[in-house]
Amino acid sequence: MPPPSFRLEPLPGYTPTIGRLVGILLYARQTTLAAVEGLSMAELDHLQDGSSNSIGALLAHIAAVERGYQCITFKERPPTSQEQGTLEPALTLGAEGRRLLRDKPLEHYVHELSEARRLTLEGLAARDDAWLERPLRAAPAMNAHFAWFHVAEDEINHRGQIRWLRARLGSPATLE
């Protein structure tokens, strides 16, 4: 994994404001992957307590949120009930997540994240800064700039929880 960049600035292949946003998305993802590096299936499935989400479930959630916002921003519509069904229970987490989101190795979650991210970057590369800040047809109170920041923000929120949970696994702890 290349070291994360500590600059936010326009990036080749994207219009300037989209490039800065992509810098945020890439940084967030690198820190998430660093936070889970080397975890075993048992560690990914570990439940800190009865109402906790496992680290694996949080990774599935991060990928599902990204898929959901691809729909709202790129397809400009809410997910269909079939798409929504595919994204659940990772979107909602909780009891169903604890029951279903388990028994997968780290590679599974990393693959899900990479596949989602590939489509996000393709979608953002094909659009421009005017699109980024127009209200979304599927959610007019929001623009795509906020929507994609929110995807990173939700990921960072859960990465904070992943670091906290990992520090209590007994495996080498990452900083909180």
Place this chain on the structure above:
Amino acid sequence: MPPPSFRLEPLPGYTPTIGRLVGILLYARQTTLAAVEGLSMAELDHLQDGSSNSIGALLAHIAAVERGYQCITFKERPPTSQEQGTLEPALTLGAEGRRLLRDKPLEHYVHELSEARRLTLEGLAARDDAWLERPLRAAPAMNAHFAWFHVAEDEINHRGQIRWLRARLGSPATLE
């Protein structure tokens, strides 16, 4: 508290890219304040386990990180040892934080956060987009855009932990 905006776009009083960044800072702060609303001193001081930071200590940390980056970006130098002393133990957290960062009501932390934020917004309003993306004299691998995103990112990371901790206090839980 006004409802958070779900748009990132230029804001009056700031150059365009700084305005979008201020939107991120404001959104992160509103969600942090929402996550701690109504907490008592006992809840702010509660330690989930022996290596946990209290919610109060995490709020102190968020304000201290903001103060530290004001120095690096606006004064273009690292904190002096006296400044660093003032910011510790909130910057480092851990054992010293558990010992010292306690016995304060929510208003204390909110005031610290507001005072730090006021100076941040003043500093950003007085600067422009060219400044934002130039390498920092005090940290040349970084630009101010990344530095201020990182302040929001660190806050969001700890807000994720605050939500997790609050959900286990027995008080009305916020969403993870």
